Amino acid sequence: MVPLKEIKAKDIAEKPAEVISPEETISEAVGKLLKTEERVLPVVEKKSFLGMISLKSLLKRRKIPLNAKVRHFTFMPPRIDPDTSLFDIADIMIYQNLRALPVVKGERLKGVVSIRSVLKAAAQDPLVGGARVGEIMNPSPASLSEEENSTHAVRFMVMEDYRALPVVDSGGKVTGVVGLKDLMRVLEKPQSKSSKGEVRGEKEPTEVLVKSISTPPVTVSVKATIREAVERMLSNSTNILVIVDEEGRLAGQPLMIFML
Known part of the structure; x- marks a missing residue:
């Protein structure tokens, strides 16, 4: 069993179930969020990571045109690199109240680390x-x-x-x-x-x-x-x-x- 202090983002990152382009619509984003049951979707263009779009931000708005472009509702969360430690990941999630972090190298999205992944790794520790x-x-x-x-x-x-x-x-x-x-x-x-x-x-x-x-x-x-x-x-x-x-x-x- 790998000690917790040696676990890195690259060891627990998962491929996102869905990604969305900045030119897709809010209607398409909502459809993907419902399909995957995720709260956020990575926004990617030509393999470059541009940010995230969240279910919470969409729900909080009074009205959004269904044909509005995703790029107008994208936000940039803290990014971690493949060698970020499990402890550093947990600190960022706890103190910034985040449930998922994008793993980015250069401008390329390498995966996403969720609280689920962190818990799964931590639970193996005696x-x-x-x-x-x-x-x-x-x-x-x-x-x-x-x-x-x-x-x-x-x-x-x-x-x-x-x-x-x-x-x-x-x-x-x-x-x-x-x-x-x-x-x-x-x-x-x-x-x-x-x-x-x-x-x-x-x-x-x-x-x-x-x-x-x-x-x-x-x-x-x-x-x-x-x-x-x-x-x-x-x-x-x-x-x-x-x-x-x-x-x-x-x-x-x-x-x-x-x-x-």
Whole structure:
């Protein structure tokens, strides 16, 4: 096993599922974001990295023409090179509240390092991986009631920067999870019925209850180790892991795992 201090960006970087060119449209960007379930897309032109476009920035705007060019909404995040250490990557992510970093050499995009990749590497360390979920979780997790509406959910998640939130019943038992991707699909439906050519961010014309669009949760016990939690996350192909007690009630929000 490679010691954590020796792991570099090039060891854990992954090829992005999708990239987008600056001349493609916002409509195409939203389609790719929904398809990949990612929150950001690398913007690349002739193999040169130009920046990122994010789901959060699109949702926060009141209206964006669907045919607007991606280049007008691109931002430049901190870039790391292939030899950046795992510890330096974690520091940048934590202190700048980022979930993915582009790995760039010269002007060429070599891959992307996500929090998921960092967690997977860290979980192999005996000291880190052996810690209990209950030892690192936030004991005051955010959640949504089954009866709350989609407008409240999307506004809260965008403003507080959540990728997803657990849905609970009146007794605090976890019944599902609502993600931004689920809400985006709801938001897509009324676009053609409102102002043609616009994406609405803060204003959502269709009201649906959270419970009607939630998906089954992947849960883990507060007694599980970090290694077990990461393995469960990977085996279920999910980034969203909800911490529950023995009765299935929401118990906590991991500092990093649930915030992916």
